[in-house]
Amino acid sequence: MFHSHFRQIALFLLLLLPFSSCKQTAPLNGKLKSDNLPSQLFTISTIRDNNIRLSGGTIIQIPANALKNANGDSVKLEIKEALTIEQMIAAGLYTRSNGELLASGGMLYIAPQEGQDVKILKSMKVVVPADQTQEGMQLFRGEVVDAAINWVDPKPLEVSKMDARLAHGKKLLTSNCYQCHDVTKKIVGPPLFGAIQRWGNDTNAVYEYTRDIALAMQKYPRATCVYNEYRISMPAFPTLTKEELDDMYLYIQEEGMKRLGGMPAEYTNTSCDSCFYIYQLEYSLYSAGKGRFGINYYGRPTDTIKNNLANGTNVINVATDTTSPVISNVVIPPPPTYYSFDISTFGWFNIDQFLADNIQTEITTLKVIQEGLVSSTLYPVLVVPSLKIIQAGAASSDNHYFYFKEEDGKVQLPPNKKAYILVMGEKSDTVLFGITNFVTGGDQTIKVNIQKSNKVAVKAAIGRLKLPDAKINVEKTNNVNTDQLKLELDRLRKKYPGCNVSDTSK
Structure with missing residues (x-):
């Protein structure tokens, strides 16, 4: 039985897996713990169009009269x-x-909040941002069985990737930008891969900057900051x-992913989004009218701002950034690369590809052996971040090892990808944890050393699955009106709540 101390750790990462019998033909799913995901709550009018952009960038288009609430003309969605x-x-959410x-x-999960009788009369369109689209992806519906989720009923979905569009995009880039820019290399200007992400996925702002940097600098403090950087x-x-x-x-997004196989942290980092930049904005607002946008060294900042400015470089984690949710009756532009599908029911949905259908995968043998403080209640979890593969393991019939697909260890995986084996549980009120990484391919037996742990250590270990933190330096910037500075400061405060800022914008 899991105790309260372990449940606290599980709030961060729930790898609590159901017990299994000694014999099984495939691993069991882990338990669904959707409460560990934040709920985004919206109240919409059913008699008008609603366009919702979620914090992670997903867009949901709900046409007028698509939903009917037995109790009125509004619906509360979770x-x-x-x-x-x-x-x-x-x-x-095992895959x-x-x-x-x-x-x-x-x-994605979407449903009415409790206490409502809501029916779907017209389908809703969902647009999910993607670093890179993959052929063969399908839409699956989530089915919860014995507290675990199973993805069923695969259906084709619309993909934004089209050969004609990619060829057109390459032609435009070559004719207009290649004298100063490359997709993944710094030439005169920065690499263009990651530009959308560096601008907080604000596609409209990036397009305005691309069309006319001078006009963009009048509207966006970030544009001025980027100009001063280069x-x-x-x-x-x-x-x-x-x-x-x-x-x-x-084309830039697809080509960058093709060359690098992912989005490295340095391609999403920008000096215009550090805590130090926030402190500069604070100081500018404090000294409004006394100098240029940037540091007015003749002003009298508060001690908090003065101390923050003295710290110079700060460490931030851009990988966990999300934008503020938005709801509008105007269509929200989609991201450059996305998957799209229609839904006519509520519940869980998943964009997935069967690994067996992926031509970049191969059949390998993967077994896991636990060492150290082993326990019959501990089960490993396989994680391949590049393809978002998460699979719970099962014990072999002789209990000598664990497997993830067939009991002989056979499993289809992409070769030469960094992967992890995680083990987490409790024995006699002691938290147990083990983690090891490896590169997929060939026949392997992975050993995981399980030791006593605690909440802080487990959280730190799991945190290393994310993109690394980035040290960021800042340049001074030019004139921008005070109202725009306040909007930019408010945006960055929400984006990086860990920055120790004072309220000087009022």
Whole structure:
């Protein structure tokens, strides 16, 4: 039986797996713990169009009269996103369908809040952002059985990746940008891969900056900060349409993922989003009217701001950033790369691909042996972050090892990918934890050393599955109006709540 101390740890990562018999043909799913994901709550009018952008970037389009509430013309919705590997692990959202392993492109839960009688009369459209789209992805529906989730009823979905668009985007990039920019390398200007992410997924702002940097600098403090970081003037491209920019940034995203196989932290980091930048904004507002946008060294800042400015470089984690949820009756532009599907029921949905259908995977043998403080109640979990694969292991019939698909250890996985084996549980009121990493491929037997642990150590270990923190330096910036500075400061405070800021913007 799990005790209160272990439950506290499980709030961060629930790898609590159901007990299994000695003989089984496939691993059991872990328990679904969706309470570990934050609920995003919305109240919408059913008689008008509603366009919702969630904190992770997912867009939901709900047409007028698509929902009917027996008690009135408004509906309260509860929505959850699981787009990152950490979110999926924490919620027990294992990636398998009736025993077959899956690679996930993102998960979503949507339902009316309790106490409402709501029916769906028209389908709702969902757009899920993607670092890179994969052929063969399908939409699965979540089915909860014995407190575990199983993904069923796969259906085709719309994918934004089209050869014609990619070719068009490459042509636009080559003819307009390649003198100063490369997709993944710094030339005169920064690499273009990750530009959308560095701007907080604000596609409209990036497009305005691309068309005319001078005009963007009048509207966005970030534009001024980026200009000061590189000190180069970019030619204006005022005739580029939204559709052309969509195609160009789609190509940049796909090409960057192809070259690097992922989005390294340095491609999403920007000096314009550090705590120090926040302190600069605070100081600017405190000294409003006394100098340029940046540090007014002749002002009299509060002690808090003065001390913060003296600290210089700060450490932030951009990997956990989310944007503020938005609801509008105007269509919200989709991200450059995305999956799209329609839903006509409430519940869990998952964009997945059967690993057996992925031509980049191969059959390997993977077994896990536990060492150290072993216990019959502990089960390993396989995590492959690059494809968002999470699978609970099962004990072999002789209890000598654990496996993830077939009892002989056979499992289909992508080769040469960094992967992890996690083991977590409790024995005699003692927290037990083990983690090891390896590179997939070939026939392997992985040993995991299980030791006594605690909540802080477990959290730190799991945190290392994320992208590394980035040290960020800041340059001074130019004039921007005070109202815009307040908006930018408010945005960054929400984005990085860990920065110790004072309230000087009022």
